[in-house]
Amino acid sequence: MRVLAKDLGNAVREQPGGEVELAGWVHRIRDMGGVSFVILRDRSGTAQLVFEEKPDLTLESVIRARGVPALNEKAPGGTELRVSSLEILNRAASDLPYQVNADTAKIGLEAILDQRALSLRNPKIRAIFKIQATIVEAFSACLRSKDFTEIKTSKIVGSGTEGGTSLFEVDYFDRKVYLAQSPQLYKQIMVASGLERVFEVGPVYRAEKHDTPRHLNEYVSMDLELGFIESEKDLIELEKEILIYIFDEVARKNGPELELWNAAVPHSDAVKKSPTVTYEEALKIVNAGAGKTGSSTGRIFDLNPEAERILCEWSLREHGSDIVFVNAFPRRHRPFYTYPLAAPEGGEASAALTMSFDCLFRGLEITSGSRRQHDYQALLDCLPKFNLKAEDMAGYLAVFKYGAPPHGGFAIGCERLTQKILGLANVKEASLFPRDRKRVEP
Amino acid sequence: MRVLAKDLGNAVREQPGGEVELAGWVHRIRDMGGVSFVILRDRSGTAQLVFEEKPDLTLESVIRARGVPALNEKAPGGTELRVSSLEILNRAASDLPYQVNADTAKIGLEAILDQRALSLRNPKIRAIFKIQATIVEAFSACLRSKDFTEIKTSKIVGSGTEGGTSLFEVDYFDRKVYLAQSPQLYKQIMVASGLERVFEVGPVYRAEKHDTPRHLNEYVSMDLELGFIESEKDLIELEKEILIYIFDEVARKNGPELELWNAAVPHSDAVKKSPTVTYEEALKIVNAGAGKTGSSTGRIFDLNPEAERILCEWSLREHGSDIVFVNAFPRRHRPFYTYPLAAPEGGEASAALTMSFDCLFRGLEITSGSRRQHDYQALLDCLPKFNLKAEDMAGYLAVFKYGAPPHGGFAIGCERLTQKILGLANVKEASLFPRDRKRVEP
Numbered sequence: 019m020r021v022l023a024k025d026l027g028n029a030v031r032e033q034p035g036g037e038v039e040l041a042g043w044v045h046r047i048r049d050m051g052g053v054s055f056v057i058l059r060d061r062s063g064t065a066q067l068v069f070e071e072k073p074d075l076t077l078e079s080v081i082r083a084r085g086v087p088a089l090n091e092k093a094p095g096g097t098e099l100r101v102s103s104l105e106i107l108n109r110a111a112s113d114l115p116y117q118v119n120a121d122t123a124k125i126g127l128e129a130i131l132d133q134r135a136l137s138l139r140n141p142k143i144r145a146i147f148k149i150q151a152t153i154v155e156a157f158s159a160c161l162r163s164k165d166f167t168e169i170k171t172s173k174i175v176g177s178g179t180e181g182g183t184s185l186f187e188v189d190y191f192d193r194k195v196y197l198a199q200s201p202q203l204y205k206q207i208m209v210a211s212g213l214e215r216v217f218e219v220g221p222v223y224r225a226e227k228h229d230t231p232r233h234l235n236e237y238v239s240m241d242l243e244l245g246f247i248e249s250e251k252d253l254i255e256l257e258k259e260i261l262i263y264i265f266d267e268v269a270r271k272n273g274p275e276l277e278l279w280n281a282a283v284p285h286s287d288a289v290k291k292s293p294t295v296t297y298e299e300a301l302k303i304v305n306a307g308a309g310k311t312g313s314s315t316g317r318i319f320d321l322n323p324e325a326e327r328i329l330c331e332w333s334l335r336e337h338g339s340d341i342v343f344v345n346a347f348p349r350r351h352r353p354f355y356t357y358p359l360a361a362p363e364g365g366e367a368s369a370a371l372t373m374s375f376d377c378l379f380r381g382l383e384i385t386s387g388s389r390r391q392h393d394y395q396a397l398l399d400c401l402p403k404f405n406l407k408a409e410d411m412a413g414y415l416a417v418f419k420y421g422a423p424p425h426g427g428f429a430i431g432c433e434r435l436t437q438k439i440l441g442l443a444n445v446k447e448a449s450l451f452p453r454d455r456k457r458v459e460p
Numbered sequence: 461m462r463v464l465a466k467d468l469g470n471a472v473r474e475q476p477g478g479e480v481e482l483a484g485w486v487h488r489i490r491d492m493g494g495v496s497f498v499i500l501r502d503r504s505g506t507a508q509l510v511f512e513e514k515p516d517l518t519l520e521s522v523i524r525a526r527g528v529p530a531l532n533e534k535a536p537g538g539t540e541l542r543v544s545s546l547e548i549l550n551r552a553a554s555d556l557p558y559q560v561n562a563d564t565a566k567i568g569l570e571a572i573l574d575q576r577a578l579s580l581r582n583p584k585i586r587a588i589f590k591i592q593a594t595i596v597e598a599f600s601a602c603l604r605s606k607d608f609t610e611i612k613t614s615k616i617v618g619s620g621t622e623g624g625t626s627l628f629e630v631d632y633f634d635r636k637v638y639l640a641q642s643p644q645l646y647k648q649i650m651v652a653s654g655l656e657r658v659f660e661v662g663p664v665y666r667a668e669k670h671d672t673p674r675h676l677n678e679y680v681s682m683d684l685e686l687g688f689i690e691s692e693k694d695l696i697e698l699e700k701e702i703l704i705y706i707f708d709e710v711a712r713k714n715g716p717e718l719e720l721w722n723a724a725v726p727h728s729d730a731v732k733k734s735p736t737v738t739y740e741e742a743l744k745i746v747n748a749g750a751g752k753t754g755s756s757t758g759r760i761f762d763l764n765p766e767a768e769r770i771l772c773e774w775s776l777r778e779h780g781s782d783i784v785f786v787n788a789f790p791r792r793h794r795p796f797y798t799y800p801l802a803a804p805e806g807g808e809a810s811a812a813l814t815m816s817f818d819c820l821f822r823g824l825e826i827t828s829g830s831r832r833q834h835d836y837q838a839l840l841d842c843l844p845k846f847n848l849k850a851e852d853m854a855g856y857l858a859v860f861k862y863g864a865p866p867h868g869g870f871a872i873g874c875e876r877l878t879q880k881i882l883g884l885a886n887v888k889e890a891s892l893f894p895r896d897r898k899r900v901e902p
Contacts, residue, residue: 020688041688043654043863061607061656078863108834110863135859138653147655151610158597165503168593170680170874172893173615173663176900188639189629191669195900197630204893207902211580212485213589214503220662221615227633238612246462246483392550413902417577421485421520421552432612451614451646458618458637460649460855 020082023058023065027097030087040065040099041082041107043139044075045119057094058083059141066090066098073101078110078118078139127444131452134460138450145275146448150436152268154219157240157430160263164256166215166242171204173197173221177410184225186235197223200429202355203414205243206390210422217242219432229455231444232323232382234433236453243427250373253387253426254294254343257377260430261341262286268439279440284340292341293333294375297321297351300344304328327381345375354404355397357389357426373426380438387428394418462524465500465507469539472529482507482541483524483549485581486517487561499536500525501583508532508540515543520552520560520581569886573894576902580892587717588890591710592878596661598709599682599872602702608657608684613646615639615663619852628667628677639665642871644797645856647685648832652864659684661874671897673886674765674824676875678895685869691799692815695829695868696736696785699819702872703783704728710881721882726782734783735775736817739763739793742786746770769823787817796846797839799831799868815868822880829870836860 021029021038029038042060054069058081067083075081085101116125116133122142130137137143158168174188175198185196200222208216222239247253265283268276276282295303304318304325318325321344333342346359352374359371374388391397397418401408408415436448446452451460462481463471471480484502496511500523509525517523527543558567558575564584572579579585600610616630617640627638642664650658664681689695707725710718718724737745746760746767760767763786775784788801794816801813816830833839839860843850850857878890888894893902 041865059654061654080863080865107865108860108863111836111861114862135649135652136862138649138655141654144654147611148609150612154610154612155600155604158600162597167590168596169589169892170592170596170661170663172678172891172895174665174678174895174900187631189631190900191667191897193900203902207577207580208892210577212501212503212583212586213580219612221612223616225633236614236616394550394553416902418550419553420556420578421522421550423483423522423549450611450650453614453616455633458616458632458635460645460858 022062023060023095024062026065026087026099027095030089030097035086037084037086037102038099039082039084040067042080044077044079044081044110047075047077055098058099059139064094064141066093066095068098068100069104073104075106076110076112077114078136079106080108080110081106127446131446131457134451142278143447145272145278146436146440146442147450148275149268149272149439150432150448152271153264153432153435153439154238154240156264156267157260158217158219159267160260161215161217161242164215166217166244167208167213169201169204169208169213169216169218170220171198171201171208171218173223175203176413186223186225197225199224200239201241203417205241205427206422206425207417209243209245209425209427210417214245214423215242216244227455231446232434234445234449234452234454237434237445237449238432239429240432241427241429243425245423245425247389247424247426250345250375250387250389250426251294253389253428254345254375254377257343257385257387257428257430258289258292261379262289264435265289265439276440281440283439288339289341291337292339292343293337294343294345295329296346297344297348297371298346300325300329300342303332307332321376321383323382326378326383330378330381333378340380342378343375344378345373346371347374347376348372352388354400354406355388355390357391375428377428377430379435380441382434382438384434384438385428385430387426389424389426392418392422392424464504465502465537466504468507468529468541469537472531472539477528479526479528479544480541481524481526482509484522486519486521486523486552489517489519497540500541501581506536506583508535508537510540510542511546515546517548518552518554519556520578521548522550522552523548569888573888573899576893584720585889587714587720588878588882588884589892590717591714591881592874592890594710594713595706595874595877595881596680596682598706599702600659600661601709602705603657603659603684606657606698608659608686609650609655611643611646611650611655611658611660612662613640613643613650613660615665617645618855626667628665639667641666642681643683645859647683647869648864648867649859651685651687651867651869652859656688656865657684657686669897673888674876676887676891676894676896679876679887679891680874681871682874683869683871685867687865687867689831689866689868692787692817692829692831692868693736695831695870696787696817696819699785699827699829699870699872700731700734703821704731706877707731707881718882723882725881730781731783733779734781734785735779736785736787737771738788739786739790739813740788742767742771742784745774749774763818763825765824768820768825772820772823775820782822784820785817786820787815788813789816789818790814794830796842796848797830797832799833817870819870819872821877822883824876824880826876826880827870827872829868831866831868834860834864834866 042058045059046057048055054072056067082105084103085099090098116136118139307328334340356372377385433448484500487501488499490497496514498509524547525543526545527541532540558578560581749770776782798814819827875890
């Protein structure tokens with residue numbers, strides 16, 4: 019009967035002298051002359067195997083070992099297995115291209131990604147994806163508790179909703195279609211279908227040529243949309259609740275994984291205190307701040323990466339939270355379907371503001387959201403200002419012609435949230451099989 | 461303060477004479493001369509609104525109504541709202557292209573899919589996706605309880621794993637890539653990474669020209685893979701547990717939705733009794749059966765749709781379960797990575813059998829799975845028999861060169877399972893936004 023490495027201590031207490039079986043990978047081999055120690059790694063952790071004779075093993079081979087567990091203060095976990103029989107389930111070739119048990123800091127990102135099948139065996143690297151699994155589970159559980167329904171929508175679309183500049187084209191039988199940039203239209207259809215509150219966790223695609231530590235061409239978007247809201251402020255409150263739920267679950271379930279990265283999630287009290295500032299206020303804070311680098315003498319005119327970093331530092335200093343919400347973005351920065359704030363008195367149409375927001379976490383935008391325009395005529399009226407044509411948008415517009423409630427939503431980038439929880443330098447580290455302009459393997 | 465339609469009865473009991481607010485869609489309007497009744501539909505159900513004067517409303521408009529709830533035996537649910545104020549949040553155009561509150565049986569499938577944004581408003585059609593949400597949630601919850609980790613893998617692959625005949629091609633910057641047919645390679649990498657047990661719920665793509673009631677070009681695959689198994693029999697037992705978990709959850713959460721379709725899920729006792737027959741036995745049963753149609757005088761040489769139907773009828777008759785597992789498929793029917801059963805004595809290599817299985821439910825294959833070949837040399841040896849070249853498969857093979865445990869897995873087609881639970885005639889009905897050869901909208 020197989021036991022997991024983490025349960026070896028229990029086995030020796032529950033049935034002293036009884037034989038048990040461990041199975042897993044050969045993590046380290048230490049030959050001490052008369053006796054050999056092998057560290058075995060399984061999904062739960064590691065355990066020490068003791069061999070009277072030196073076993074014929076290679077690193078990363080998969081083995082099954084039977085023997086009697088015994089207490090040993092010097093063994094990791096305080097228990098070791100004195101092996102009586104060994105079976106090699108799969109012998110690893112000895113020319114490992116990548117040292118699995120090495121310090122990850124010494125291995126470059128490209129090597130980690132090129133050798134993904136091996137680099138994921140490193141417990142510290144695998145920990146990233148244990149935490150990501152908790153994030154996805156917690157996001158879903160939090161929304162289900164609020165009467166949201168999970169949906170699965172098509173990633174193949176006949177046309178883009180947000181303009182066609184950054185779409186990947188697919189050969190679909192005799193025609194061209196595109197990979198969806200977001201489930202935006204589908205979320206809105208499902209709210210208007212009467213489900214009212216929906217969420218989806220799925221891949222989205224951006225054919226952007228960026229190669230920065232914050233961009234992926236394919237990422238996991240945690241999307242939601244809900245009806246009967248008043249403004250983006252309802253959405254900001256909802257996002258705080260979701261983030262608290264996620265952070266609490268990560269803290270509860272992933273203590274060992276956080277420790278490997280020397281990382282901590284924000285406390286719920288801090289999340290609650292996170293400030294909301296308007297886009298205009300945000301730029302004032304950024305330009306008043308002393309934290310500007312490089313362009314520190316120049317004025318910052320936009321929420322660029324430097325501005326995001328300065329804002330989060332300001333928020334932590336002034337409000338005790340490294341999360342900050344920015345709302346009331348000018349219309350020119352948001353998609354056509356964003357709901358307007360009343361234009362400022364005497365202001366120009368181009369200066370009109372929107373019921374939109376971003377969430378910045380530890381210096382990085384992790385969320386964009388807004389209340390959406392749900393009035394059919396208002397949508398028709400705004401299209402020309404965005405150089406869009408009603409005939410190209412018929413599928414989108416039909417949703418609003420026949421009764422859509424006031425609604426809005428947002429999306430949290432799963433890899434960016436993972437990245438910032440752990441303090442990873444590059445978002446690609448938080449994607450199992452990242453896709454960038456050059457990388458489509460493995 | 462808004463209440464949901466289903467809570468209107470509680471509201472009148474908890475605070476008699478107090479005003480409440482309902483919000484939702486205008487489902488029906490009945491003008492009785494002195495008084496008008498409007499059925500309002502929200503995410504929880506329907507409620508009757510009573511107006512002293514005929515309100516100026518169109519079907520499917522979104523409204524907010526305040527008033528005092530009152531008991532009325534004749535109202536649906538036994539309570540109605542006597543409206544004192546009405547707000548039209550969004551007026552629906554009066555030229556509805558589709559009668560939302562009609563009997564769905566009278567509306568053809570093409571109309572339902574063409575008008576997806578409206579047809580989903582029909583409670584019976586929306587019920588399909590409430591049940592689908594439960595299926596996805598239950599699949600995930602069952603596997604998490606067994607120490608499986610959820611993964612999210614790329615849907616963009618540099619090359620196909622199972623041969624290149626049915627792949628959609630994507631323009632990816634300066635090169636061609638493909639939409640993944642399955643997360644097969646990635647599941648296997650993640651098992652070998654040391655997670656040992658992984659699952660993924662995500663889209664998969666098949667560029668097949670089929671247009672049948674059982675095929676989709678994009679579907680939601682509920683995939684899993686786990687290490688340290690002995691044979692496909694371990695997988696069959698696991699699938700029984702998962703199906704029982706899913707069916708029990710659907711029965712517990714979706715009683716009203718099942719009732720709309722006059723449908724029932726199998727009882728756990730029946731699932732446990734589901735037989736496993738070999739491929740050879742299955743063909744004997746099929747050819748002995750009296751249930752053959754069309755080709756009823758001819759011999760059936762393959763597990764075609766007719767054979768799947770006959771087998772499930774046989775299983776229900778003989779074993780009290782409309783689920784049947786078929787294992788030991790001949791090698792020619794399975795992908796190259798399928799683990800072999802020992803060749804039958806004196807048998808030819810081409811007649812060799814595999815540790816593979818299908819699960820048939822109510823006459824339809826919902827699952828294919830197998831133990832996988834994890835031995836590097838054995839994989840290298842088998843490639844030529846499948847006309848595959850090691851150099852084209854380097855990414856795949858690397859996983860096995862450096863220590864992969866014995867492992868296997870399977871996938872359940874989410875839409876097919878939904879279809880068969882509800883008795884839908886066409887699998888497209890169970891896809892929110894189905895993609896077939898002609899349909900890429902909405």
